[in-house]
Amino acid sequence: xxxxxxxxxxxxxxxxxxxxxxxxxxxxxxxxxxxxxxxxxxxxxxxxxxxxxxxxxxxxxxxxxxxxxxxxxxxxxxxxxxxxxxxxxxxxxxxxxxxxxxxxxxxxxxxxxxxxxxxxxxxxxxxxxxxxxxxxxxxxxxxxx
Numbered sequence: 001x002x003x004x005x006x007x008x009x010x011x012x013x014x015x016x017x018x019x020x021x022x023x024x025x026x027x028x029x030x031x032x033x034x035x036x037x038x039x040x041x042x043x044x045x046x047x048x049x050x051x052x053x054x055x056x057x058x059x060x061x062x063x064x065x066x067x068x069x070x071x072x073x074x075x076x077x078x079x080x081x082x083x084x085x086x087x088x089x090x091x092x093x094x095x096x097x098x099x100x101x102x103x104x105x106x107x108x109x110x111x112x113x114x115x116x117x118x119x120x121x122x123x124x125x126x127x128x129x130x131x132x133x134x135x136x137x138x139x140x141x142x143x144x145x
Contacts, residue, residue, distance in 0.1 A: 026078055027117035030107055033072070033081060034122065034137045037105045040067035041083070041139055051103050051140070057082035079109040082134075090142050096130045103140040108133055 044052050044064050052061035058075045060068065061083045074081040084104045089095040095102075109115055115135045119127045126138040 023114060023117060027114060027121055030079055030118050031121040034105055036068060038137060038139050040064045043067040051085055054085040055083045057108060078114065079107050082106040082108055084136060099128050100141045101128060101136055101138040102142045104136040104138050106134050106136040
């Protein structure tokens, strides 16, 4: 009985730490993927002189996949990535409120704390909350890089 109590206490102490570790690892993976997409989109722009077209959430934009690591996926277990080309929306005055981002890559997740964890890891670029479930890493504004 004492042994079971000790095991229960140890589990109660260890499990929250384990789950936090898993969430931090997923956030680090998402932040790294955002940076990889950002680099791939810059390479696309450098090669063709224009930004990739908008793509559906969860799908790699046409022409960008060749600049991404092998087996790269925009769909993960706890989040989906979404490449955003909002240039046309800005020109019509319909861009998401509160952002100057014209080209970006978004993380969509039902867990707002997960998105905030990613935001704490992304320090070299603007990372904007678009909605409760979507944050966007800015690649370019209407004024350029």
